[in-house]
Amino acid sequence: MGTGRCDQEATVPEPSSTAANGAPRSLAEALRARDDAGLAALLHARPDLLSPVPGDVTQLATRAGTRASVVRALDRLDRFALQTAEALAVAPDPCPYGVLESLLAGTGEAATDNGTRTALPRALATLRDQALVWGGDDRLRLVRTARELLAPSASRPSPTGLGPTVAEATAGMSPTRIQEIVAAAGLPATHDPVSAVAALTGLFTDPERMAALLDQAPPEARHVLDRLVWGPPYGEVTANPAPPVRWLRDRGLLLPATTRTVVLPREVALHLRGGLAHRTPEPAAPRVAVRHEHRPQLVDAGAAGQALAALATVEELVKSWEHSGPPVLRAGGLSVRDLKRTAAALDADEPTAAFWIELAYAAGLLAADGEVDERYGPTPAFDGWRELPPAERWSALAGAWLPATRTAGAVGEQDPKGRTLAALGPGLDRSAAPEVRRRVLELLAALPEGASPDPQSLLDRLSWERPVRGTSELRARLAGQTLTEAELLGVTGRGALSAPGRALLEHRDPAQPLAPLLPEPVDRIxxxxxxxxxxxxxxxxxxxxxxxxxxxxxxxxxxxxxxxxxxxxxxxxxxxxxxxxxxxxxxxxxxxPVPQPLSYLVDDVARRHGRLRVGAASSYVRCDDDALLGEILADKRSAPLGLRRLAPTVLAAQADPVALLDGLRAMGYAPAAESHTGDVLVARADARRTPARARPVPVPEGPPLPDETLLAAAVRAIRAGDLAATAVRKEPAAAAAGGGGGAGAAASGELPRTSAAETLATVQAAALTGSVVWIGYVNAEGAASQRVIAPVRVEGGFVTGYDHTADEVRTFALHRITGVAELADDQV
Structure with missing residues (x-):
């Protein structure tokens, strides 16, 4: 029974038509044969298949074969699993296990014993679990979309370096030219191009005959083959090629791809490689090498020192933005000038300053105030954070850093439109960042306690785990940033994972192991x-x-x-x-004892402080000492302030009070601001706070991982929907008499069609006998579905029964039931 979908891998065969040996004949059939745990494992590994929950196994198989889903699944394979998939893409379809093993381990003298044969079952199990490969060991099939993505083509070379097969390369070639190649290769002539291509393929896949043919090749011809054998398999030729190239082309060892390009057929390349699809199979993950080993106490002490420095830096940063924080750019974010100014204030370089800014933002300590002239400033949460013990303050920062998707390392890069990314601006989210940070810390935790890794070996390991180009490069950049940021924050010390960092990784409270490492606060200077x-x-x-x-x-x-x-x-x-x-x-x-110069300094500044008073006229200056005011007026530096005398002890100014205060202080005076009542205004350090702001929400990488409850419910729904889609129905009486389409609907998988009277009679009979029926139903939104229900009560235009599809009791409106059919006796 076909589903009507274009992908034959999702085809649902008739329940009665199974393969003689019980092997699945489609991806849908292979998934249907899995137990519930197997389906749950697939949905957990590929959560995009759950959006929305598939109606049955056929829908699940179809969705698993879509291009977007397959690309996402391939991106998450390790190198050897991907090499296995790439080998299947260049292997015959279907491919026996032995052929696949020879493609990865080689044959004859090229056979390798680097653990490939031992690791192949694991890689193949991974591909099967993720529904990228299906079939028994004698008929392994790569999902068609994955084959199209991984198989070599002229526009998209394969990572294996292999080219097209003889059959693919000779497609479109004239029969006369094919016969010429067959004759030059020493093969008997054939009556048609298909048998000629088959004869060439048989020659190139026969080791003994190929060896004899290559023994006749000129030495220069072997050099040409050696240059193409590991890829790329394409080479340019002139209109009159050299004799060695002509010799190879005449015998089909090189076949024309275009008028100026030749290609090395896949069968020839595999013979020259000794059957290997990859030059260097990598069945085992690279080991992370140890660069230095330190005593754990030194690591923890260094990390504690970095943690204290991080707390001081973040506090200094936020407090420096208390009174007049930097403005928000129109496009969002911090300007380059303000970033440089902040870096100078923190005595750090710009990338490090960007990290501290983004960390404070992720922890909810900084935000934009939302005013018309929008500026950044501390949030109310900063005050609560400052009151926490140091270990808890660090725990809040580290807890915000680990899951954050915003990456300070992207500051200064350009977005796809060529715009420079700014700190605190849009475009800094990298969804893979949390997973990479956690993976880096896990690799550090796997080393001996106190050991720091060799960075290159760490990057090699991450590249092996996610080798897809683009994904691997991004992960390498994120890993390098993670090592730097972890050291700055104190998650690592001397390059090794610290005790607080290990607690953070293990979802324990990192404040507990950090607190004993921090010195007690002192109250003496x-x-x-x-x-x-x-x-x-x-x-x-x-x-x-x-x-x-x-x-x-x-x-x-x-x-x-x-x-x-x-x-x-x-x-x-x-x-x-x-x-x-x-x-x-x-x-x-x-x-x-307090030094005398310090006491003199305090007394001297206090004696002069407040003699001048500044208020708002626009602004004014008043002082009981008119001589002092005359001195200010006579000073040329006061000209920009626009001062003029209103009274012996009062000067009016054109500048606003803030500018007037700053100007007088720059001239060496110590004025004090006063209110309209004449009282001195006290400047409070915590006067400015932004409105309460939520922390930035991490941008997840793809759909979230489902929990056990969702997985169990999804598997039940898929099983129930599959039951409704594949259950064998009795032929309605009207159809049996030749007057209805119920049997046709059952055969085609469409919704059943029965009259209202037939529908009512059938569900009433099912309610009386306790039997199960198959219905077609259209809900209030117009969505049609097939359901298997056990009616319990029929009244008031509704039927109530147990819905096997939803695994719960539901009520259905009779007028929305398009038709009903009884299940076959062996299905009840």
């Missing part, structure tokens, strides 16, 4: 006479907050050095601190 302070470790939160305002960071490392300047002290006074507050703070937290 070392003040020095050169107006610097040394923090001997991570500072307690209150101390760090005040010191960040009172001093500027001069250098970072194991100990952070802060420098006190007039500007930094003025910043603390602007924040609402008084001179006495600052003296008390320094005395309380200094492990040494």
């Amino acid at each position: 070392l003040l020095q006479a050169d107006l610097t302070a040394v923090a001997p470790g991570p500072l307690a939160r209150p101390l760090a907050d005040v010191l960040a305002v009172l001093a500027d960071v001069e250098s970072k490392g194991g100990a952070t050095v802060y420098r006190f300047t007039p500007g930094s002290v003025r910043r603390a006074l602007d924040g609402g601190h008084t001179a006495s507050d600052l003296h008390a703070f320094l005395a309380e937290h200094s492990a040494t």
Whole structure:
């Protein structure tokens, strides 16, 4: 019984017509023979087949043979499984297991013993599990779409380097020319081109006769064959080729592809290769080599230091955008100028700065404010994150990094339209990134504890696992970025996986192994006479907050050095601190006596602070000391501010208050902003926050992996739909009398057609006898389906029964049932 689909691999044979030896004759039949676990494994390996859930096994087989689905399945094969599929694509169809084994392991002197024969059953099982290969070992068949994708052609060379067969290369060649080749090869003449091509094919596949023919070839002809044997199989020739090329062409060892191109037939190449489809079969995954071995304690200590540095860098980054964050580009993202400015502030290169920016964004600490003049700034979540213990803060960052699809390494690249990708902008999602990050960490975890890998061997391993061109190159770039980012973040230390990184990989809380590795926060600093302070470790939160305002960071490392300047002290006074507050703070937290120069600096800046007051007129300056105002007016640097005297103690300005404050501070004064009531305005460090924003959602690579519940339900639905599609129905009475199309519908797989009276009578009888019937049903959306139901009750224009297709009790409207048929006795 055919389904009407164009792909013969999805054909459903008549239930009574099975192969004599029980072997499947189509992909659908092979899938139907699987148990539920086998179908579930297929749907788990290829989740795109579940969108939507196939109605029956025939639909599943058809969908599994579509080009998009097959390409996606081939992309996820390892190198040897892909080499096996490529060998099947150049093998006869169907292909016996022995022929496939010889294509991968070679024959005669070229036979290899590198584990190919041992690994072939595993590779073949992988292809079968993913419905790329079906049939028994004596008749292996590659899905037609996969064969079309992998078989060699003039426009798409095969990775095997093989060319077309003799039959393919001679298609369209004149019968006279074919007979000339047959004669030159020493074969008897034939009566038709088909037998002539078969004779040539038999010659080229006979090792003894081929060896005898090649022994007659000139030495230069063998050199020509050696250049083409491993591909590409095409070569250019002139109108009057050299004698060696002419000798090969006359005997069919080279066949014309175009007027200026010849091709090496596949059978000839396989003889010269010793039967190998690939020059180097790779049955085993490359081993990840160890570059260095370290004591695990050193690895964890190094990772803990990197974790502390990461926390400090992210906090510094977000706080630097608190007051006036960078603007959002019209197309989205951060401008190159702002990225460079941020990199300079973080004392990092631009790629590293882009990583920290994207990490803070992924963790929900940064976002755009959504205003008309849109800018980036901290989110409310940043305040909660700062209050967490250091280990939990790092856990939040690492937990955001591992599943993120946005990749900072793509910043600076160009999109398909030639536009440069910007940090925080669109186009940075790489769906494969989470899977590659996790796989890299898994390979690191498989090494001895404390061992760092050789990067090239790691890339070779990843390339073996996903060898498809394009996919492999992207994964290599993502793997290199993963190693760099993991070291920056502290997931690895000295190149080896750390204890917190291992916990992150194993879905455990990484804060627990990290917390004992981090030093306790200190609440003491070392003040020095050169107006610097040394923090001997991570500072307690209150101390760090005040010191960040009172001093500027001069250098970072194991100990952070802060420098006190007039500007930094003025910043603390602007924040609402008084001179006495600052003296008390320094005395309380200094492990040494407060140096006299620092005390003088605080007193001197405090004495001058606030003598000038700036408010909004546009803006004004007032001061009790009119001489000071005269000094400002006389200074040429005040000209851009547009100052003029309104009263002995008041100056009006054309600049706005913020610009006026900045201008006066640049001239060396210490003005303070005031409100309309004359009170000093205190600048709060946490004054600006964006509205609450959700974290960026990762872009998944293809459909999500189904869980066990969905797989079980999908398999039940497919089995039930298959029962409805393949169940044998009794011929309705009207059809048996020659008056209806019910039997025709049953034979063709179409929905049954019966009159309303016949439908009602049949379902009522089934409800009374408890029998099962086959119905055609059209739902409210107009979608038609076939169902096998066991009616329980018929009343009010509805029939209620157990729907074997949906595996639940349902109610059907009688007027939507197109027809009904009883199942054959052996189907009940």
